[in-house]
Amino acid sequence: MGWTEEGEKMAESETTVSSPETRVIHxxxxxxxxxxxxxHLTVDGREIAARAGEMIAAALxxxxxxxxxxxxxxxxxxxxFCAVGxxxxxxxxxxxxLNVQTCQTPVRDGMSVETQHGLGTWKxxxx
Ligand code: FES
Numbered sequence: 001m002g003w004t005e006e007g008e009k010m011a012e013s014e015t016t017v018s019s020p021e022t023r024v025i026h027x028x029x030x031x032x033x034x035x036x037x038x039x040h041l042t043v044d045g046r047e048i049a050a051r052a053g054e055m056i057a058a059a060l061x062x063x064x065x066x067x068x069x070x071x072x073x074x075x076x077x078x079x080x081f082c083a084v085g086x087x088x089x090x091x092x093x094x095x096x097x098l099n100v101q102t103c104q105t106p107v108r109d110g111m112s113v114e115t116q117h118g119l120g121t122w123k124x125x126x127x
Contacts, residue, residue, distance in 0.1 A: 039109035069072035
């Protein structure tokens with residue numbers, strides 16, 4: 001759901017991506033979020049829509065997904081912490097590749113993203 005300049009909700013058909021209210025659409029300094037083409041990816045088997053060019057972490061947070069991995073030591077849930085590529089907390093399995101920093105990796109139509117449990121499980125062929 002998007003927002004008009006007057007702060008009223010727009011019909012979903014007026015926006016390019018179904019935007020949950022967690023996405024910043026109108027910023028007081030940067031201005032309005034420009035339109036972007038829609039891409040689709042799956043996250044643990046669930047299809048979500050994202051804005052082309054945005055980072056995977058941004059797309060997940062906008063779709064109300066906050067647990068990206070679990071700690072290898074305690075098993076506790078983790079989600080983005082620094083959002084600038086300096087911590088391990090946003091690492092997920094992306095198209096079968098483990099330890100992908102989702103805050104630094106743009107979405108791509110058709111990509112498959114999975115929660116990484118602990119150190120993850122290699123599902124690919126030989127390295
Ligand atoms: S949130 Fe820290 S590297 Fe992505």
